[in-house]
Amino acid sequence: xxxxxxxxxxxxxxxxxxxxxxxxxxxxxxxxxxxxxxxxxxxxxxxxxxxxxxxxxxxxxxxxxxxxxxxxxxxxxxxxxxxxxxxxxxxxxxxxxxxxxxxxxxxxxxxxxxxxxxxxxxxxxxxxxxxxxxxxxxxxxxxxxxxxxxxxxxxxxxxxxxxxxxxxxxxxxxxxxxxxxxxxxxxxxxxxxxxxxxxxxxxxxxxxxxxxxxxxxxxxxxxxxxxxxxxxxxxxxxxxxxxxxxxxxxxxxxxxxx
Numbered sequence: 001x002x003x004x005x006x007x008x009x010x011x012x013x014x015x016x017x018x019x020x021x022x023x024x025x026x027x028x029x030x031x032x033x034x035x036x037x038x039x040x041x042x043x044x045x046x047x048x049x050x051x052x053x054x055x056x057x058x059x060x061x062x063x064x065x066x067x068x069x070x071x072x073x074x075x076x077x078x079x080x081x082x083x084x085x086x087x088x089x090x091x092x093x094x095x096x097x098x099x100x101x102x103x104x105x106x107x108x109x110x111x112x113x114x115x116x117x118x119x120x121x122x123x124x125x126x127x128x129x130x131x132x133x134x135x136x137x138x139x140x141x142x143x144x145x146x147x148x149x150x151x152x153x154x155x156x157x158x159x160x161x162x163x164x165x166x167x168x169x170x171x172x173x174x175x176x177x178x179x180x181x182x183x184x185x186x187x188x189x190x191x192x193x194x195x196x197x198x199x200x201x202x203x204x205x206x207x208x209x210x211x212x213x214x215x216x217x218x219x220x221x222x223x224x225x226x227x228x229x230x231x232x233x234x235x236x237x238x239x240x241x242x243x244x245x246x247x248x249x250x251x252x253x254x255x256x257x258x
Contacts, residue, residue, distance in 0.1 A: 004247055007105060007226050009190040017167060017187070018042050018051045018158070025054075025071060029063055037064055039071060045158050046077050047151060049254055053081040060088040060253075082253040096253040100231040104244035107224045109215045112242055115208050117176070122216045125163045125171035132160050134180040135171070142199060159185055159197075168193075174200070174213045182209045186217045193217060195227045198235075211242055 015021075019040035026036045035057050042051035052075075054068050060082065072080050082091060092098055125131060136156050140149045147155075162169050168188035173180050182200035186193050195217060200209045218225040227244070229236040 003105065003107070003192070003224060006190045006192045006224075007103065007194075007247065010187065010192050010194050010226075011103075013189045014187050014194060015040055017162060017169060018044075022071070025067060026064060028067075029061075031061070033058070037061065039068075041075065045154055046075060047079065048155055048158070049079055049081040052077055052079075053083055056082065056084045058084070059086040060084045060091060062090050065090075065094075078257045080253075080255045084251045084253065085249075087251055088253060091253040094255070096255045099252045099254070101228045101250050101252055102231055102236065102246045103226060103248040103250070104229055104236075104239050105224060105226045105247045106218070106242065106244045109218055109242075112215075114211045114215050114242075117208050117212055119176045120209065120212060121175055122213065123173045123175055125160065125173075128173075129160070129164075131171075131173055131180060132156065135173070135183055138180065138183075138199065138201065171197075172213060172217055174204075174209050176204070176209075182213055184213060184217075186221075188221050188223070192224045192226060193221045195225055198227070210238070214242070 019042045022039040022041055025039040029036075037057075038055045040051065040053055040055065042048060046052055054064070056064075068080060068082065071077075080096075082088075082096070084091075087098075087100075123131060136153050139152045139156055143152050159169070159171060163171060169185065171183060171185045174182035181204040182198070184195050184198035186195050188194075195214060198210060198213070200213075214225065214227075226247075227239065229239055231249070
């Protein structure tokens with residue numbers, strides 16, 4: 001397989017790590033290309049957008065909207081999230097938040113000089129499960145107001161539970177002076193490692209903590225690495241400076257109940 005196919009395979013298996021696929025959701029509709037949308041759900045954490053969503057490999061098909069709304073009501077979900085490979089004016093008109101996420105890929109770090117950070121070392125959740133506590137504290141400190149403290153805790157405890165199974169998921173920490181200053185999760189599958197959930201504490205930003213952590217994970221697995229970045233936010237610029245290249249894009253549409 002090509003490296004792009006490996007990335008897509010990794011992404012597919014990551015979905016399935018947390019979410020079941022509801023295969024019969026759109027059986028009543030005929031699709032010209034024969035490719036049906038796919039509905040994923042996670043009964044453990046129904047309000048996590050990235051685990052409960054509908055995926056369209058191309059453009060959004062308006063005929064599917066009533067079915068998606070009905071599934072949401074039946075499952076008691078508080079949101080609708082739809083992923084499309086193409087922009088959807090229909091969903092924008094329906095009041096959905098739109099975000100274009102880029103898939104960015106790097107074959108390795110041999111071409112990139114990253115300055116060392118004094119006193120920095122790395123740990124992970126499999127070796128040190130007690131580090132889930134400072135992670136959750138940091139997550140609720142930074143995102144608790146936006147997503148709710150309860151959600152932030154349940155989200156990362158879901159990841160914590162998964163790292164205890166035999167799969168390619170782990171959470172990695174940047175530690176200085178005994179304190180967790182940054183973290184992210186990594187998922188290895190199909191010869192590549194996906195990295196997401198990256199957060200560095202504000203007082204340690206612009207000090208190469210994030211770039212050293214990304215390099216550490218890539219070197220640890222000895223393989224290429226990919227991640228996602230919003231098209232209009234600062235992290236994308238950092239990744240481009242580290243020579244990550246955009247290989248794909250997906251439009252995320254989200255609508256939350258008020």
